[in-house]
Amino acid sequence: xxxxxxxxxxxxxxxxxxxxxxxxxxxxxxxxxxxxxxxxxxxxxxxxxxxxxxxxxxxxxxxxxxxxxxxxxxxxxxxxxxxxxxxxxxxxxxxxxxxxxxxxxxxxxxxxxxxxxxxxxxxxxxxxxxxxxxxxxxxxxxxxxxxxxxxxxxxxxxxxxxxxxxxxxxxxxxxxxxxxxxxxxxxxxxxxxxxxxxxxxxxxxxxxxxxxxxxxxxxxxxxxxxxxxxxxxxxxxxxxxxxxxxxxxxxxxxxxxxxxxxxxxxxxxxxxxxxxxxxxxxxxxxxxxxxxxxxxxxxxxxxxxxxxxxxxxxxxxxxxxxxxxxxxxxxxxxxxxxxxxxxxxxxxxxxxxxxxxxxxxxxxxxxxxxxxxxxxxxxxxxxxxxxxx
Amino acid sequence: xxxxxxxxxxxxxxxxxxxxxxxxxxxxxxxxxxxxxxxxxxxxxxxxxxxxxxxxxxxxxxxxxxxxxxxxxxxxxxxxxxxxxxxxxxxxxxxxxxxxxxxxxxxxxxxxxxxxxxxxxxxxxxxxxxxxxxxxxxxxxxxxxxxxxxxxxxxxxxxxxxxxxxxxxxxxxxxxxxxxxxxxxxxxxxxxxxxxxxxxxxxxxxxxxxxxxxxxxxxxxxxxxxxxxxxxxxxxxxxxxxxxxxxxxxxxxxxxxxxxxxxxxxxxxxxxxxxxxxxxxxxxxxxxxxxxxxxxxxxxxxxxxxxxxxxxxxxxxxxxxxxxxxxxxxxxxxxxxxxxxxxxxxxxxxxxxxxxxxxxxxxxxxxxxxxxxxxxxxxxxxxxxxxxx
Numbered sequence: 178x179x180x181x182x183x184x185x186x187x188x189x190x191x192x193x194x195x196x197x198x199x200x201x202x203x204x205x206x207x208x209x210x211x212x213x214x215x216x217x218x219x220x221x222x223x224x225x226x227x228x229x230x231x232x233x234x235x236x237x238x239x240x241x242x243x244x245x246x247x248x249x250x251x252x253x254x255x256x257x258x259x260x261x262x263x264x265x266x267x268x269x270x271x272x273x274x275x276x277x278x279x280x281x282x283x284x285x286x287x288x289x290x291x292x293x294x295x296x297x298x299x300x301x302x303x304x305x306x307x308x309x310x311x312x313x314x315x316x317x318x319x320x321x322x323x324x325x326x327x328x329x330x331x332x333x334x335x336x337x338x339x340x341x342x343x344x345x346x347x348x349x350x351x352x353x354x355x356x357x358x359x360x361x362x363x364x365x366x367x368x369x370x371x372x373x374x375x376x377x378x379x380x381x382x383x384x385x386x387x388x389x390x391x392x393x394x395x396x397x398x399x400x401x402x403x404x405x406x407x408x409x410x411x412x413x414x415x416x417x418x419x420x421x422x423x424x425x426x427x428x429x430x431x432x433x434x435x436x437x438x439x440x441x442x443x444x445x446x447x448x449x450x451x452x453x454x455x456x457x458x459x460x461x462x463x464x465x466x467x468x469x470x471x472x473x474x475x476x477x478x479x480x481x482x483x484x485x486x487x488x489x490x491x492x493x494x495x496x497x498x499x500x501x502x503x504x505x506x507x508x509x510x511x512x513x514x515x516x517x518x519x520x521x522x523x524x525x526x527x528x529x530x531x532x533x534x535x536x537x538x539x540x541x542x543x544x545x546x547x548x549x550x551x552x553x554x555x556x557x558x559x560x561x562x563x564x565x566x
Numbered sequence: 567x568x569x570x571x572x573x574x575x576x577x578x579x580x581x582x583x584x585x586x587x588x589x590x591x592x593x594x595x596x597x598x599x600x601x602x603x604x605x606x607x608x609x610x611x612x613x614x615x616x617x618x619x620x621x622x623x624x625x626x627x628x629x630x631x632x633x634x635x636x637x638x639x640x641x642x643x644x645x646x647x648x649x650x651x652x653x654x655x656x657x658x659x660x661x662x663x664x665x666x667x668x669x670x671x672x673x674x675x676x677x678x679x680x681x682x683x684x685x686x687x688x689x690x691x692x693x694x695x696x697x698x699x700x701x702x703x704x705x706x707x708x709x710x711x712x713x714x715x716x717x718x719x720x721x722x723x724x725x726x727x728x729x730x731x732x733x734x735x736x737x738x739x740x741x742x743x744x745x746x747x748x749x750x751x752x753x754x755x756x757x758x759x760x761x762x763x764x765x766x767x768x769x770x771x772x773x774x775x776x777x778x779x780x781x782x783x784x785x786x787x788x789x790x791x792x793x794x795x796x797x798x799x800x801x802x803x804x805x806x807x808x809x810x811x812x813x814x815x816x817x818x819x820x821x822x823x824x825x826x827x828x829x830x831x832x833x834x835x836x837x838x839x840x841x842x843x844x845x846x847x848x849x850x851x852x853x854x855x856x857x858x859x860x861x862x863x864x865x866x867x868x869x870x871x872x873x874x875x876x877x878x879x880x881x882x883x884x885x886x887x888x889x890x891x892x893x894x895x896x897x898x899x900x901x902x903x904x905x906x907x908x909x910x911x912x913x914x915x916x917x918x919x920x921x922x923x924x925x926x927x928x929x930x931x932x933x934x935x936x937x938x939x940x941x942x943x944x945x946x947x948x949x950x951x952x953x954x955x
Contacts, residue, residue, distance in 0.1 A: 181675055211628060219623045222619070223615075226619065230608065235603035235604070240600055280825065310570075415627065415833050416828070416832075433698070436665075437665070438827075442803060442804055444837075
C-alpha cells in the first residue's frame with residue numbers, strides 16, 4: 178500500500194530498535210530513556226485510583242473536554258506560579274504525554290519547508306515529529322553553558338527561522354542545562370528576531386546539583402510555547418503532559434487535538450490529579466532527585482576510573498542522561514557493535530543529529546541499578562580502550 | 567501567532583460548540599454523542615484497576631511499546647476470529663481512541679489533494695481529521711440499505727479515488743447500516759477500482775434489531791483498514807481504540823504513532839485488558855443493547871406520535887443515532903434556534919456534509935433517560951410543527 182510522502186525518510190525510532198537488541202538480560206543497558214520503576218509512587222497512585230472510582234465512578238469513564246480536566250490544568254498553573262510564571266489554567270492544554278504536545282505544536286504551526294532551529298545534538302522525538310511536518314532543521318551547537326548564543330544569533334540572522342525548539346534543562350540527549358545568562362540571552366534573541374521558542378521541559382524538576390533556574394519562558398518578553406510532562410515527576414505510563422501556549426494559539430491547538438484523539442483519557446487525568454492533590458509531590462520529587470544523584474555520581478566516578486582520556490563526557494546537574502564524545506575519527510556505531518559483545522549498550526549519537534555526526538553516544542543513568550552502573554561502565558571502559566587502542 | 571496552512575478551514579468541532587449551548591439543565595439534549603453512563607461497568611473496571619496495581623505495580627506505570635499491550639492486541643484478534651476474520655495480533659495497533667486511529671490512517675496514507683470518497687452525510691470527526699491532511703472529499707449518498715452502490719461506482723470511475731472512508735454499521739450521524747448485499751458490492755468495487763476501504767466500526771457490536779452482519783472486511787479480497795473502539799462497548803474515558811491494517815502498512819502506522827504520542831497509556835491498556843479477561847463481556851454488551859433498544863423504541867414511537875409527516879426519520883437497528891430529514895426548503899440550523907427556545911436540542915446536519923446541505927439533523931438516543939426522551943421528542947414535535955406551519 179503506497180504511503181504518504183510525509184512518511185518517507187522518517188525511520189522507526191532508532192532507540193526503540195536498539196532497545197530490542199539490548200533487551201537480553203546479560204546486557205547492561207544504558208541505551209533506554211526509562212525512569213527507574215522504583216521512583217513511581219505505585220501504591221499512592223493505586224490509592225488515588227481507588228478514590229476516583231469510589232467518588233467519581235462512571236463520570237471518570239465518560240467522554241470529557243478536549244482542553245483537559247480542569248482541576249489538573251489549575252494544578253499545573255499553580256505550580257508555574259511558584260516559579261514566578263503567571264499562567265491561566267485556560268492557557269494549558271492537557272496532552273497524551275509531551276510527545277503529543279510536540280505533535281500539536283508542529284501541527285498547529287509548521288508548514289512544509291519552514292525553518293526551525295534545533296539544538297545540536299537535538300531530541301530525537303522532536304526530529305521525528307517535526308520531520309513529518311516537513312521541517313527544515315537549522316542546527317545550533319550546544320556548549321557547556323547551553324546553546325551557543327553567538328551561533329544561534331547568526332543562524333537566526335541567516336535563515337530567518339521563526340521557531341527554535343529547545344530542551345534547556347538537562348537536555349535529552351546531552352544532559353546539558355542552560356545557565357541563567359544563556360536563558361536571558363535566548364529570551365532576548367527570540368524577541369529581537371521574532372522567533373517563537375518551543376521550550377520542552379520534561380526534566381526541569383530533576384535538578385540534583387547546582388542552582389535552580391526557572392524555564393526560559395520566565396525571561397521572555399515575546400510569545401513562546403512551553404511543554405511539560407508528568408512522565409518523569411510521577412510516571413510515564415499514564416501518558417500525561419501539557420502545552421502552555423498563550424497569545425491566541427490555544428484555539429488552533431484545541432482544534433488540532435480534537436482531530437488527533439478528541440481528548441486525553443479522562444480516567445488517567447482524574448487519577449493523576451487525585452494523586453497530586455492527596456500527596457506531598459515535592460517530597461516525592463526530592464526522593465527521585467536523590468536517587469538519580471546517586472546514580473549519576475556512581476556513573477561519573479566509574480567513567481573517571483575506567484574511560485580513556487580521549488573520551489569527553491558531560492557531568493549533568495540533573496535529568497537522566499550523560500553525553501560522551503569520542504575522537505572525531507571514531508564511529509560510535511562501530512563502538513556500539515563492540516560494546517554489545519562486551520554485554521553493555523548505549524545509544525550511538527547519530528540519530529540526534531540532522532547532519533549525521535557519528536562520534537558521540539548517550540548514556541542513561543536513571544534506569545540501571547547502582548551496581549549494574551559500576552559494572553556496565555567498567556565493561557564499557559574496557560571496550561573503549563580496545564576500540565581506541 | 568501565525569498558524570500552519572492546514573489549520574485554515576478546520577473549525578472547532580461544531581458539536582462541541584453546540585454542547586456548550588445545550589449544557590443548561592432545563593434543556594433536554596439529543597445533541598451529544600455520549601454513551602449512557604449507567605452502561606459503563608464502573609465497579610468492575612475499578613476491580614480490574616485494583617488487580618492491575620496489586621499484580622503489576624510499577625510496570626503498569628512504565629513506558630511501553632508503541633504497538634500496544636500484547637494481551638490486549640491478542641484479545642482483539644481473538645474476537646475478530648469469532649466473526650470469521652483471521653487477524654494476527656501483530657496486525658493490530660492500539661490507539662488513543664478510534665479518533666487517533668483515523669488520524670494515523672490519514673497521516674500514513676494521505677497526501678494533500680488526494681481524493682477520498684466519504685459517505686454523505688459523513689462522520690464529522692473524520693472530515694475534520696482528513697481535512698488537516700488536505701483530503702479532497704468525494705461524497706457518495708447513503709440510502710436505506712447503506713451507501714448508494716451505483717453512485718459509489720460512478721464516483722470511483724470518475725475520480726480515481728484511492729480511499730473510501732465508511733462507517734458501515736449504525737453510522738454516525740445517520741444510524742444507517744449497510745445490508746449484506748451492499749457490503750459484498752462495496753468489497754467487490756474496492757477490489758475492482760484498486761480503492762482502499764477505511765472501515766470505521768465503533769458501533770458494530772451495538773445491534774439490537776435485525777440480522778447480524780460482519781464487517782465489510784470479511785467480504786474483501788483486496789487490502790483494507792479496519793478501525794475499532796472500546797468507547798461504546800466498555801467506556802470512552804479510557805480512550806482506547808485500535809487500527810487493524812494488514813499488507814505492509816503497519817510499519818508506517820507504528821512510525822506515525824511514535825511521532826504522535828510514543829504509545830497509548832500502559833495503565834489504561836492494562837486495566838481494560840484485566841476487565842475484559844475477568845468479566846463476561848458478551849453479557850455486558852447484551853445489557854447495553856437492551857438499554858439502547860429501549861431508548862430507541864421510545865424515541866421512534868414518540869417521533870411517530872409527535873413529528874409532522876414531512877419529517878423523514880431513519881429507524882436504526884443499532885448504534886446511538888437517528889437521522890431526520892426536513893423538507894428541502896427548511897433550514898435545520900434555524901429549527902435548532904427555535905428548538906433551544908423549546909428547551910430541546912439536536913445537532914443540525916450541516917457539518918456532516920462537505921457540500922453544506924442544511925435540511926437534516928441528528929438525534930442521539932443513548933444518553934438521555936427514557937422519560938426525558940419522551941418529553942424531549944414531544945417538545946421537538948411541537949417546535950417542528952410550528953416551524954413547518
